[in-house]
Amino acid sequence: SPFDTQALVLQFDSAAIAPELAAITTATLTSTELFEPSRTYNLTGAITSFAKLLPNWNFEVGGFDTTLNTDTFAAWTEGTAPASALAVPGLIAGTSTAVRLDPGTEVAALFAAPANDFEVEFVAAYEDSGGRDFNFFVRGQDASQANIRYEGGVFSAFNSATSWEPIITVAVPASIDGNGDGDLEDGGDTKNLFRVRFTGTAWGTASPTYEVEILDAGGSLLATSGPGLAFFQNSAPTTAGVNQMVFSSEFGGIAGMWVDNVCASGSVVVPDAEIVITASSFDPVAGTGSVTFTSVDGVPYSLRASNDLNQTDLYSAPGNLIDSGPGTGTSTTFNFSDPAMVGQSFRSYRVESP
Known part of the structure; x- marks a missing residue:
């Protein structure tokens, strides 16, 4: 009857979802009320583990609208210009899909659990902009976040108290999309890949810190900030563990950037508190x-x-x-x-x- 509410529980069959990826489907809610139309809802499901805390971590599962790029990747949301987040061929062997961010957008995914100690590693590339070249955020449960950029050969972290703090100086060559089609697979393209490893420690406690490491495409260490960084934007993540991973081309005049295989692992630190x-x-x-x-x-x-x-x-x-x-x-x-x-x-x- 009108104004009644009912709980509707929907469960994905885990056996039908590839391990640690995602699945998408639609459900139609049919109305018997004369003036209330039936509605179709998009549903996304995912299987995660503490070895893969980000659903659809390798961008292999497409979203509900990959044609117009308004929902390109399952479990990832696109920013204010969703059509600028493009599905392109994978950056490394063994992957078929990566994300290319044209200027002015972002892709973001929620962690499956608010890990206190965690590690995120991803493969990346960028186009030379003459200014900011690459940008990502690791966010806590509230407004807290670690904001990391690459500009002028320097990785820096934003500190609300003092603005940008340089944390690593390292030369990471730019890539070139010769024909402007968004991928790095053509004869006139130049693909220069690197890896970023972000390790968070004690997030959700009084003393959260992190370390940033830059590696070459094969995983060999190029440079590190060292552990114990506590530069955060807005506030420090003291109330809960990590919440969201964001890659952004919205700020600093970024020309274009690529991301693939965002592997996140971690653990929840259970406080020594009695359950009553x-x-x-x-x-x-x-x-x-x-x-x-x-x-x-x-x-x-x-x-x-x-x-x-x-x-x-x-x-x-x-x-x-x-x-x-x-x-x-x-x-x-x-x-x-x-x-x-x-x-x-x-x-x-x-x-x-x-």
């Missing part, structure tokens, strides 16, 4: 329940069940995982269905965090 169940309710007839507990934002938790407290190993038995998900602030609630509760004279529940 603060509220619970159960309906043994319906087989449903609710458990509220103290938590840390973004840290993974699981709810497990057992019919026998004398056998604590039953909590980890197959089928006894009832619910799981990241902490939502300082208090998290799992509303769950547990058919095994029905008809049981005793059943216990335990909240865990790895």
Whole structure:
């Protein structure tokens, strides 16, 4: 009826998605109301692991509109000029697709988990602009970000207190797109690739830092900033782990840049904090329940069940995982269905965090 709301749960079949990539599909919500039309929604799904924290990390899965380039890559959003983010042949052997950023746009992807200690490494190239040549951001959960640019042979990090701080001086040759078609595969093109490795440490704590390393195309180290950098724009990421990876050609007159294989890995540091169940309710007839507990934002938790407290190993038995998900602030609630509760004279529940 009008003004009613219902939860609609959609689940991708993980077996149908290539490991650590992405899948896209559409769903149609059909209306029976005379004046409310049916609607079609675009859906994106992805499988990630702590070895590949960015979905569609290699840009191999296209988006919903690759013809007009308004949604070129699944799981990546394009900036204010989405048509300027182009799918081009992969930069290195083993990849078929990379992204070329014409001036004035960006591509951005969310990390699958707010890792506190993490590493991002990607393959890159740029066209000589005479000014800023390359730019990327590693963002925290709030407005905090590490803003790294390459200009005039120097990698610099933006510091809100003092503006740009030089962190690495290294010569990285420019590439040339001879015929202006966006790729670096033609006879008149010159492809000069390099790699960037960004290592974040203790993000989401009082003392977040990072290190930037520049490597050649084969992975040999050319130069490093050294660990312990704490130059951030807006603020330092002290409240939670890493959130978003952004490549941008919007600032500084960038002529063009290429990116491929953005490999991100990391771990969540679980604070030494006691988990306290603060509220619970159960309906043994319906087989449903609710458990509220103290938590840390973004840290993974699981709810497990057992019919026998004398056998604590039953909590980890197959089928006894009832619910799981990241902490939502300082208090998290799992509303769950547990058919095994029905008809049981005793059943216990335990909240865990790895």
